[in-house]
Amino acid sequence: PTNSASLENYWMPFTANRQFKAAPRLLASAEGMNYTSIDGRTVLDGTAGLWCVNAGHGRKRITAAVEKQLSTLDFAPSFQMGHPIAFDFAEKLSQVSPGGPEAGLDRVFFTGSGSESVDTALKIALAYQRAIGQGTRTRLIGRERGYHGVGFGGISVGGIVSNRRVFPQLPGTDHLRHTHDLARNAYAKGEPEHGAELADDLERLVALHGAETIAAVIVEPVAGSTGVLIPPKGYLQRLRAICDRHGILLIFDEVITGFGRLGTPFAVDYFGVVPDLVTTAKGLTNGAIPMGAVFASRTVHDALMHGPDGQIELFHGYTYSGHPVGCAAGIATLEIYREEGLLTRGAELAGAWQDAMHSLRGLPHVIDVRTIGIIAGIELASRPDAIGKRAYDVFVDCFEKGLLIRVTGDIIAFSPPLILEQKDIERIVAVLGEALKRVA
Numbered sequence: 001p002t003n004s005a006s007l008e009n010y011w012m013p014f015t016a017n018r019q020f021k022a023a024p025r026l027l028a029s030a031e032g033m034n035y036t037s038i039d040g041r042t043v044l045d046g047t048a049g050l051w052c053v054n055a056g057h058g059r060k061r062i063t064a065a066v067e068k069q070l071s072t073l074d075f076a077p078s079f080q081m082g083h084p085i086a087f088d089f090a091e092k093l094s095q096v097s098p099g100g101p102e103a104g105l106d107r108v109f110f111t112g113s114g115s116e117s118v119d120t121a122l123k124i125a126l127a128y129q130r131a132i133g134q135g136t137r138t139r140l141i142g143r144e145r146g147y148h149g150v151g152f153g154g155i156s157v158g159g160i161v162s163n164r165r166v167f168p169q170l171p172g173t174d175h176l177r178h179t180h181d182l183a184r185n186a187y188a189k190g191e192p193e194h195g196a197e198l199a200d201d202l203e204r205l206v207a208l209h210g211a212e213t214i215a216a217v218i219v220e221p222v223a224g225s226t227g228v229l230i231p232p233k234g235y236l237q238r239l240r241a242i243c244d245r246h247g248i249l250l251i252f253d254e255v256i257t258g259f260g261r262l263g264t265p266f267a268v269d270y271f272g273v274v275p276d277l278v279t280t281a282k283g284l285t286n287g288a289i290p291m292g293a294v295f296a297s298r299t300v301h302d303a304l305m306h307g308p309d310g311q312i313e314l315f316h317g318y319t320y321s322g323h324p325v326g327c328a329a330g331i332a333t334l335e336i337y338r339e340e341g342l343l344t345r346g347a348e349l350a351g352a353w354q355d356a357m358h359s360l361r362g363l364p365h366v367i368d369v370r371t372i373g374i375i376a377g378i379e380l381a382s383r384p385d386a387i388g389k390r391a392y393d394v395f396v397d398c399f400e401k402g403l404l405i406r407v408t409g410d411i412i413a414f415s416p417p418l419i420l421e422q423k424d425i426e427r428i429v430a431v432l433g434e435a436l437k438r439v440a
């Protein structure tokens with residue numbers, strides 16, 4: 001298609017996005033902080049694509065690495081053989097692994113996406129429990145308002161009820177109560193201390209189901225897709241302590257928070273809490289090639305390699321696990337992150353970023369502003385659903401004015417590329433501020 005009108009003649013790829021059909025917006029190219037729409041307008045990327053293009057768009061180094069790899073070894077099967085670049089990438093990832101060397105989360109399982117990383121981590125948790133003679137532990141606990149992708153496991157432990165409605169939820173899955181009500185305004189009002197109390201909800205589930213049935217708990221350290229929900233202080237620490245007490249594995253889904261988003265390489269580093277498994281994707285390859293990776297502790301990894309029957313305890317390996325081109329993109333991405341200090345740049349920018357976002361308080365309809373690292377969630381007052389979501393109208397207005405934001409329900413989320421500058425922050429605030437004043 002060359003313009004939106006000509007879309008009529010095309011079969012529509014399924015994006016689950018009915019709004020797109022009503023008002024198509026087509027992105028033609030991207031460079032640095034900006035997209036260019038098909039009608040030639042520059043659109044500032046306030047969302048790093050979908051929380052993934054952390055080093056900005058169109059990075060020549062990634063392009064060159066991908067081209068070179070494609071013309072050298074485009075694909076190699078990952079069963080019964082390997083290829084050097086997968087080893088190379090795994091080693092380089094282990095050097096930046098969540099929590100640093102002391103955390104020991106440096107064993108890497110490759111996948112093709114965030115959803116695959118989640119399903120892989122859940123599977124690893126069950127396999128680990130069986131390998132250590134805890135085969136009764138098959139239950140998986142997620143959290144209300146958690147988002148873990150579109151795989152069967154991820155939807156089942158995910159906390160979006162409307163997503164679970166049309167699927168038979170995996171048996172043995174249950175959900176912690178979400179942290180939102182207590183976390184609301186947490187950072188604006190001074191961090192509340194009731195995180196520990198809230199994490200005690202896990203004790204409720206342990207009492208309900210029996211610890212001997214629970215394999216793992218999975219949470220996003222900061223819930224992104226469901227509207228930027230920041231855990232209150234002490235929450236993740238207490239979850240870790242309860243998991244330890246009951247022999248339950250803790251999984252952090254860092255598909256969004258991984259690779260510099262919080263101003264630290266991972267949320268593990270930000271919160272100082274070490275889980276047993278960490279899922280990643282998105283920023284792993286700067287969004288350029290679909291790919292994911294699960295970091296596992298050595299304890300978990302080694303147990304899987306020597307199960308009770310002397311067999312490897314885990315069936316893992318997608319056709320595209322450790323895809324050579326993905327690995328090439330990933331290595332180039334890590335080089336950019338290192339050379340430009342992007343895994344910690346967010347910490348330098350966080351003050352200016354968060355001040356700018358909090359300056360939106362007091363604008364029409366804004367009922368909450370939540371920030372952490374280079375993420376912001378701006379919650380708008382609801383209006384009757386029949387009129388449609390206000391945040392969606394703000395999205396349309398911003399896009400027309402050259403700013404891409406993400407909306408989820410009544411919440412506007414920002415997660416710009418980590419190369420952003422003060423002028424980008426100012427533009428985001430200006431365009432959004434005007435849109436908020438205009439929307440009914």
Ligand code: PMP
Nearest residue numbers: 113114115147148149253255256
């Ligand atoms: N986990 C989290 C925390 C996510 O935010 C997402 C995607 N937004 C996923 C998993 C799924 O990743 P993917 O879309 O790459 O399958």
